[in-house]
Amino acid sequence: MAQPTLPAPSAPSKKRKDPPINSAFRPHAQKKQKTDHRARQRDARTLSTQTTSKAFHNGALDVSAFIKAREYEITALQQGIQRSGHANNRRAFQQVPKELRRRTASHNAKKVPKRLRRRAEKEMIEDNTPTVTARRRKPTGHMRLRLDTMKRLRALGAQKRAAKDKAKEGKADATGQPDRAAAILPRKPKLKKQPTLAKPPTPKARFRKRQIHKSWLPTHLFHTKRAHMTPPSAPLWRFSIPLTPTQKSYRPTHRAANERGAVAWDMSYIATIALEGREDSIESLLRGLRVDMAQGRAKWKNGTRCREVWIYGRDSKHPIAPVTIIWSASSTVEVQPSSRKRTLFLRMHPSAFTQTWEEVLKMARTAKPAVTVEDLRFEIGSIDITGPGSTEALLAALWPTQTPTEEVSVEKTWASLLGLTNPASLPAGAMLAFDTQDPRLHHPPRTVQPPTSQQEYDNLLRLIAEWPVDRLLTNPVIFDRIARQEGSRLPSQKAINRRKSLATPGAYPEAIATDPAIPILLYTTPDSDRRTQSTWTLLAPWKTIQPIWYSIQYYPLSTGHQPRFGGLNEKRQLAFQRGIAWFPADYPGTDAGWEWEMQERRVRLEEWKKRPKAKRVSWERVDLGGGRRGEVGDGLACDWSLLLRREEAAVAREEGQATTRPEGLAHLPPAHAREVLSNAASTSPSPIDGKLATIRLTLITRGVPQTCARIYRLPRTDIALRKSWLTLLEKPNGNHKHHLPTTVALPKDASPHLLQRRLAQSLLYTAQAGEETYPSCPGEEDLIGFVTTGNFNLAEGKGTGMGCVMLAKVLEDVRSGEDEVRRLCVVRNSGEGIARLGRWEVV
Template identity: 55%
Template sequence: MAQPNSQAPRNHAGNGQKKRREHPTDAKNDSHKRAKTDHRAKQRDARTLSAQTSSKAFRNGELDVDKFVKSREYEIRALEEGMARSKKALTTRAFQHVPKELRRRTASHNVKRVPKRLQPRAKREMIEDNTPTVTARKRKPTRHMRLRLETAKQLRALGTQKKRSEETKKKRDGEKSVHGSQSVSSNAPGRGQPSLHTRISKVKKVVPAFPPLAKAKFRKRQIHKTWLPTHMFHAKRARMTEPKDPLWRFAIPLTPTAKSYRPTHRAANDRGAVAWDASYMSTIGLEGQQRSIVGMLKGLGVGSYHPNLWQANGEKWRNGTRVWEGFAFEREAPHRPVAPVTVIWCVPDNKLAEAENRQRKAFVRVHPSAFWQIWEELVRLAKVIKPQASVQDLRFEIGSIEITGPAATEALQAALWPTSKQDSPDAKGFQSVERLWTALDSLVNPDMLPPDVLLGFEVQDPRLHHPPRKVVPRASEYEQDQLLELLASWPFDAAQRPPTIFDRRTRLAASSSLPSQKAINRRKSLAPPGEYPAPSSKDPRIPILLYRTSERSHSRSTCSLLLPWKCVQAVWYSLMYCPLSTGGQPRFGGLDERRQLAFEIQQPWFPADFPGTEAGWQWEMNERKKREGEWKRRPKSKRINWQSVDTGSGRKGEVGTGWACDWEKLMSEPSSEANLSGKTARDAETRAGTLQPADMMHLPGLQARTVLVGQIRFHEDGNAQRTLVTVRIKLLTRGVPQTCARIYRLPSAKGSSQLRRRWLTLHPREQATRRRGPKNGLPKLPKDAPDHLVQRRLAQSLLNPPQVGHNDYPGSPGEEDLIGFVTTGNYNLGEGQGTGIGSIVLSKVLKDVSDNEKDSNLCIVRNSGDSAGRLAIWEVA
């Protein structure tokens, strides 16, 4: 007799038994078996609604209203309860409620990595599902590390005890001196303490500034670099520069850790705002008579190619109500361009004095990569100018924040609270900028402001109004008309008070009088519920300077905010947590986002897109080393063999170094075919480490346009052969140009006329002509044409125009037609196609453009390492 728990036969499938062996079901093994759970049962139970029949509501064909209503009431309650159960029975986890840009492929098991509002739910879900959690965020200290931590703890305790004893001793000595001096005790204000007036140290003329002294626990980390005021904010949320490889001696955020490429594009163009801590930008202060400062600015080449700047058109700029942006040049010949600068004049305090002799102040802001060049030029000019003017290094006294996007003014309105609101001009006739800033609360877009407008006023400590509240714009028609009238008239160009940020005493007073966060919290706790603390006369008055700059040939505006270095952090946090009317909060960006937005509007970014300057060349050399390191780290099977690259027409070998914009190769004489094919990697590495080619310089866009149209004659001397012009590249066909791509001009009609015609057939206008004319531009066949001709004509129509990779596709021109390189290239979200920013040698295209030759601005772009080129068009940036 078979036992009830015996196993069934294994291989008797014909008897209706399963082929697989059944799992034993005895009591011994039943404890190890895990019951199969029905994952759908919970959802089915939650979505099942109770109902009640309505038959009892009908009696003898009549409706009993009371019973009918009660039955419907039961069903409605059951529906509400079912909705609540169904909501709780959803399969979404707490980690799935994280914002989309913060999600990862796998959810973290650390509860502390989700927002605080979701942490209790995530912890409960992990306990219910028996998910292993992470209990410790830091690694457990080793034996040696534990000894070091204990020693550090004891040292901190000894230091605190010593500091406390010194404070007690000072207090006793102070009491003895106060009681011993009757004059001090009798004349002392307040609590009987003597009033001490500290002397503000004088500014050391023509001495570079040193970074501010960091806290003791962070001092070792800033030996070879300087932290921005918002370093702690960015270090937790962004990828920073390498600790041992800072950028321009600053620890600069490169890009947020969250996905930000497309969100940055949307925030800057459609809805929202993007902000940057631009405190690494260098500020130089000029002070002296107006004629001296004008002479120094002219010595830098300010207005060299803007002749109306020093005439009537630049009057608003010289009066301190506008800003000017342009290139600065070296003082001595050949007057090489140095970098783009921003010049800001202070409003003259005494307008009755003679314009040339009155004392004036001005700021010159420049990129940190070109600071020392501008600094040395200004120091030389200050020594030779008569009367002399002072030059001050304000790099670590003045910080800055830049914000762009449709909601930029909304975020600034929520973060910046003016210290006073005056309704009428003061005794000197100056208008109140605070009143103007309050009236601009309905401004929904900074593009409505006048271009290059400048506002200077004082604001309250933003921490008193943190977290900021949403700005409610004025919606009445009368208030909107007032805003439009104010923007049209703009009365503050006529009379405006000098901004206090130009006064060093005011800057230092604002920085030194900032209360601690604990004091701010105490005041906020004493305020009534839902209200901010009342302003006090002892509150710091933070001087700021706000100006708007518009990108050339584009409607996007950027608001730049200048303020004391130590006040940047307080304003930054208010900007980052400002609720916008369009939803969300302003985003923060890094260096990559600045390049991205500049690339989307086809504007060159300094210094990467200006290889003709010293700062641009240094950037190119650093990028070469990075790209070379990436190439060498790849296995040999994955590397590009530069010697075997087919560049067209049977030529082998990449032109120049493959991972670099090889300007040395372009500036030298074209090599022969044998040298091209026999070039080795060692030669490329040697050339990559050379210095900047002699006499290579950048030509600004405004001057380049005048040269190309023939208004200025450009001499064909040695310098002309090495003059670079920054251009925009737009592909006429498919494709995406990449950095280090080669730019060729069209082959000449005399030398390679056939190759030129083959490239011109790819132009979109040629395709349009063919569509308007005979089909595919081919002659019409007779009706009685043989079948083989019809088939051939069909094949020709399908293969026309030739595609990349086919034998009929034209090859790239030779090295003699190489005119430049692409310094920045990618797919452009703003244009919806691949575009690029590059530089070309002016002398190689000047003759064709000056002769008004057709298609003189057409070019061929070939990515480094590729064999096929793309037809494109260039224009001066």
């Protein structure tokens, strides 16, 4: 009997698929072919044809077959033409730049530029695309009542305005002259003896409820449509400030600010305090704020330069904030310098305004003769603009009111700056003041072509070298209160449009005598680094900031771009990439810096709590090497209390009092910190106990420092660990393709050349992060500071950071005299166990 045939055993089932074959060992036929992105266009342009051989049968022409073949080819030609046209065809919403596209663009023709709306509407009709009007929300009963009430109020307001205009016309007809009461200018406002804080301008009725607990910038409506703003319930420094544009802007901002284009910010939230009085009284007040009056005295006191200094409180030795000081030019020469009346502007960050205001008032009360103090926060606004195209954009937006006949003037100097690509080429803190016309008369602005000949560039270099503005000593009109008020009385937009319609086609309206003269003041960043881009700062009356802003934003640069706008994040980004400390985040030793740190701690804690436990860092399990576990201090903060008194800090954290500011923590300005480090041999640690210095951090090896990263000095007690870190300095990580892994042991009978190669590799090879031979992180006793701002630096092409160190802890390394190790440090990100070798310098 034959045995039944059994089926072949099936292969065992696999829960996982086999890994893909390495492409290096894959046969050529199995390699993945590259995607042909133009196959669709090639197929659309390929025409189908038929050979003529089928039309001939035994040498005779088959007419019907010949006609059908030609008909087929003609049809294929017509279809090919249509396919080829549709292959390159793009819809209207695809014609706009990528950063301007929206998901609703294909369903709403109003989301595309005006020049493409008619085409978009046609495409929507052809494709039967549903429109948003068909799904528009119908008003509810409550909304209908509100709309009716608003309609009645508008009608009532129109009737009142019409009655008022009719009464004015009747009065003018009766007297034969227009109403002179409307043309009378208000009297010069008298300053009160007791200085008071400025009140924000009264907003329109429909926006009044939105500004009860905060104020809007002059360009608020521009930014709300294009940027992420501070939450309505959580304003920043009592202002609604744009944080970042809604479109992706990190890399475009870097390119516009350094390579081509320009980036502008509305900085009207920067506070301005005016001091008016005798020159000697103002100087004594500045000395009370511990301002060095000798540095740069000549040009700074004459009013041709601005200067940035640190100010201190009278009763405390702790610094308050960096302020920009601007003197008015001296108008009277025959009067003695000590008795001349001068005006001075103090400009500071809004986070330090209250503290500065109180200190200035204390000293103004004791000054003899008296010094008048005035708050100009909502009277003077400002715009910052940086980048290679910043000067070009300002030249197109600012039209001086007059063209002087003198050979040397501020207006002519300003017009001669066309072609300047970096304001840092000018003298540090250089100032230009003149009156400008209403920017709306020249809107939209037209491209100003930069110079192209070598002679024009030579003239520009000669102008920068001589800088004739220093010899003019013209007093900026912006210091005059009456001039600021008259410059703020701008005509209505309807009047501007009427003048434009009467002008010659293609020409701007001519200036008339009644046009307001807007006083402005331009100055470059004081003490700027010549290696990086500098920034123009424009001061103008508060109400004129908006028209100037629109002229800058809509100016077509000669490079083919338009100036970008930035928010608070972009301001910090560019300061970080240029290696400049940003106040107040990088100065935690000040009151404003500590308040910012507390706010950031709360934000980081909320984000940490939102994550599930499996996705967030467990601070107790952080492996620091050498058997140590647990993060040093609070992992979500720059725990400065840990550096002062570790025992008290631990008790405070247990009791929940870690938010209070540590006693004795203070900040040293950069100039004072450099002086302490240069005289480290003669400086004792006790006077600088608790003093912080802001530093710029650069990693020698790989890695990117993040905010709240820990900064350690090289170990001083563990000599072996210190030498292992210094080994990374001697043999930094490089190309290690040719080293053999140390885990592979050579056989006993290995040839001599293999032994020599292994020995050479062991001498040249540096341990990589994560390996057992990589040095571990130093101990808590070697902690010297924290990173306040850290990220990958696009300008440097590697990870950098800004941080602060305790000066008393770094003096020992500075005194050692070893140049190559005195600025070395070890950086470890919070929540990570791997540390990196870096180098720091005071900024």
